[in-house]
Amino acid sequence: MAYLEETGVIKDIFAYYGDIGYDPEIPGYFSAHPEALAAIQVIDHYSPETEDSGDDQNFFEWLWSEIVKNFVEKDRYQLIIMGLQNTVFITIIGLALGLLIGIISAIIRSYHDMRNKFKILNAIVRVYITVIRGTPILVQLLIIYFIVFASSGLNSIVIAGIAFGINSGAYVAEIVRAGINAVPKGQLEAAESLGMTFNMAMVTVIMPQAVRNILPALCNEGISLLKETSIAGYIGIVDVTKAAMLIRSQTYSAFVPLIGVALIYLIIVLFLQYLVGKLEKRLNNAYR
Amino acid sequence: MPTDEVLLEVKDLHKYFGDLEVLKGISTEVRRGEVVAVVGLSGCGKSTFLRCINQLEVPTSGEIIFEGTNTLDGSIDITKLRERIGMVFQSFNLFPNMSVKKNIMLAPVKLKVMTEEEASVKAEELLKRVGLADKADEYPMKLSGGQQQRVAIARALAMNPDIMLFDEPTSALDPMMVGEVLNIIKELAESGMTMIVVTHEMGFAREVADRVMLFHNGVVVEDCTPEKFFNENDNPQVKEFLSHLI
Ligand SMILES: Nc1ncnc2c1ncn2[C@@H]1O[C@H](COP(=O)(O)OP(=O)(O)OP(=O)(O)O)[C@@H](O)[C@H]1O
Ligand SMILES: [Mg+2]
DSSP, X not given: OHHHHHHTHHHHHHHHTTOOOOOTTSTTTTTTXXXXXXXXXXXXXXXXXXXXXXXXXXXXXXXXXXXXXXIIGGXXXXXXXXXXXHXXXXXXXXXXXXXXXXXXXXXXXXXXXXXXXXXXXXXHHHHHHHHHHHSOHHHHXXXXXXXXXXXXXXXXXXXXXXXXXXXXXXXXXXXXXXHHHTSOHHHHHHHHHTTOOHHHHIIIIIHHHHHHXXXXXXXHHHHHHHHHGGGGGGGTOOOHXXXXXXXXXXXXXXXXXXXXXXXXXXXXXXXXXXXXXXXXXXXXXXXX | OOOSOEXXXXXXXXXXXXXXXXXXXXXXXXXXXXXXXXXESTTSSHHHHHHHHTTSSOOSEEEEEETTEETTSSOSOHHHHHHTEEEEXXXXXXXXXXXXXXXXXHHHHHTTSSOHHHXXXXXXXXHHHTTOGGGTTSOGGGSOHHHHHHHHHHHHXXXXXXXXXXXXXXXXXXXXXXXXXXXHHHHHHHTTOEEEEEOSOHHHHHXXXXXXXXXXXXXXXXXXXXXXHHTSOOOHHHHHHHHHOO
């Protein structure tokens, strides 16, 4: 990057991506301009570079030098951090939207199944779920980016969040519906036999029990979503996977960037799974 | 000790599940204070009959007149009807996510029949009545089957119903616990509660009921006093039914 700084090219790149006040001292400046940073990293790769690799290294020396080369040199770890931010951001938008769509869909389906209401909405929801579950998520992402939001001018990260939300919503819908169905039929009958309305019974009796069935599965859906966002690179987003690929293309070494990024995913997933496990234990101990 | 006042009148009640006719024209009357035992072999339509009365199942045709109003004419508020009809299920169906006391208080409070305080007093009184005053804050899953069913009875009574429907209230219980539940139901009968009890407990029917109705394939084939039903009955279908019991 020093080369680009010296020649002033870096300013031009940021200006091209819509920011004329280039100032690397502003905290978070680079991550605020992911497209520009991605471009810089690519161009940077062609800039002059001096390299000396000894021949008589053992594996650990080699590994260490690779780590230094891929993450430390030219502050490449920043690219990983930025990618991680984007990954998390897309996951959070996707999850929030997925929950919203999924819960509404599940309620429509349950009302239809139990009360014969919302016939048309139910049909729409069923088509939605069938299509989403019957097509690859990558294809969905590409359709949403290149067709649905093609000329919207929306930030690609937001578009990815929407795409993952729409995808996740179908799975959330089925999780929530299964959770509601798993509450024994007698619960609704008991509530109704006391004179409670269907809505009242749903809110006070069925849903609180359904949540216990649903919550662990929902957390697992969130974990899957996090992993699935690794395809965001296909629409030009530098997520953590794409960041690793950019580093690879600059350093010509695949091992450390890719294994590194796999470890990052694994650590996050294991941590989240640990939390889900604790949650499950607490849910199982309730009312007993 | 039934009175003369007719509380519930069922006229030519039919119920189909798809093409299957489960009730084939049931007619009967239940007087205030009367205890009716409904007996019959498995699958003859006993539960369906009870569930039609509070419209957990929608009858296909016929009339059900409860406290002078036809409940099937479509204009009545079914939830209001159900407030006056208590039901106790074979499988208790307590709400596992609430304490015993909250189970009892839920409907009266949510339906604004009582304030929180009134419902709390009522719940404690009912729990004392079913002998579970010390279990108020327990969760249902911690109780034995017999205790759960007693709570379910208290829960149904909390709405001050005019009639109680029992659908095999002791069939899911260990034999050890049948007695404690039947005793509560018997006490309730003695206090003047009108009730229809679907049961396989012939001792109970003989001792507590004012009338026994025998269902067979969706029709009432006998409807008489327990004395007549169990002692001097020459109806072949009654003989056949009684011979199925041990
Ligand atoms: N929801 C339903 N859909 C279809 N058929 C049903 C339904 N409920 C009951 N039936 C059928 O109606 C018939 C009568 O059932 P019901 O539960 O009223 O019998 P029952 O006399 O209560 O029997 P049991 O002593 O086993 O409880 C049975 O053949 C049953 O399979
Ligand atoms: Mg039955």
